[in-house]
Amino acid sequence: MTPLTPDEIKKMRAAGRLAARTLEHVEKYIRAGIVTDEINAIVHEYTLSNGAKPAPLGYHGFPKSVCTSVNSCICHGVPGDEKLKDGDIINVDVTCILDGFYGDTSKTYFVGEVSDAAKDLTDCALNAMLKGIEEVKPFATTGDIGFAINKYVTKRGYHVVREIGGHGIGKTFHDDPFVPSYGKKGRGPKLQPWCCITVEPMVNQTDLPFDEFDIPSSDIKYYLTGDRTLSAQFEHTVLVTDRGYEIMTLP
Numbered sequence: 001m002t003p004l005t006p007d008e009i010k011k012m013r014a015a016g017r018l019a020a021r022t023l024e025h026v027e028k029y030i031r032a033g034i035v036t037d038e039i040n041a042i043v044h045e046y047t048l049s050n051g052a053k054p055a056p057l058g059y060h061g062f063p064k065s066v067c068t069s070v071n072s073c074i075c076h077g078v079p080g081d082e083k084l085k086d087g088d089i090i091n092v093d094v095t096c097i098l099d100g101f102y103g104d105t106s107k108t109y110f111v112g113e114v115s116d117a118a119k120d121l122t123d124c125a126l127n128a129m130l131k132g133i134e135e136v137k138p139f140a141t142t143g144d145i146g147f148a149i150n151k152y153v154t155k156r157g158y159h160v161v162r163e164i165g166g167h168g169i170g171k172t173f174h175d176d177p178f179v180p181s182y183g184k185k186g187r188g189p190k191l192q193p194w195c196c197i198t199v200e201p202m203v204n205q206t207d208l209p210f211d212e213f214d215i216p217s218s219d220i221k222y223y224l225t226g227d228r229t230l231s232a233q234f235e236h237t238v239l240v241t242d243r244g245y246e247i248m249t250l251p
């Protein structure tokens, strides 16, 4: 958690904007029939053509340029031969490295017409992220963010993932602090002005423990809900300013 200089903040803004624009670009292709490996190719090409690198590719051995997490996949879904079908939800998590700085953002998309239950869960994940972001200001704590997220998610009858969450980000992909999706007000590390973090709650229909799966030749694991019910997630990279926050991953 090292404060960024004004020049570094400009670079973070550019990296964040590119990650957000990559999501905007890929959104146009999300429909029944597309294969997750095609989403990977679209993200890969778009990132390179904008002078950046896809951060996931080779990260701790991760084999692809983006994470595509479908339905019961909580995160770190590996693009492959899975074909999207009407009614699926898919989280696309894009991280690019531009001029040495990381921009990390994800959204959950609907494939065609999805169930009311899927819509409600996804709406909860989006608003949970926004509730967390609203807590970001200098010297607030990671516990303040987690408390706000978990309070909102619980009120809506869903369950946050506790073991995985947000992180410091800047010149590295995953920096301290860990930004949990649960917590107690005032607990945890204090947010420092001019540092960036991500806020990225994963919201499950079930409160069962998740199942963990190895990715061949990688230290990264992917996770499925315990009973294969749905999980949804949104993520922004956020700058702690002198008064509050600035979302870096807006197009």
Ligand code: MF3
Pocket (backbone or CB within 6 Å): 055, 056, 057, 059, 060, 062, 066, 067, 076, 093, 094, 095, 104, 198, 200, 220, 235
């Ligand atoms: N983008 C993920 C995050 O939000 C990390 C993905 S790491 C990978 O932190 F190796 F799976 F790509």
Ligand code: CO
Pocket (backbone or CB within 6 Å): 104, 166, 167, 198, 200, 235
């Ligand atoms: Co992240």
Ligand code: CO
Pocket (backbone or CB within 6 Å): 093, 094, 095, 104, 105, 106, 235
């Ligand atoms: Co991410």
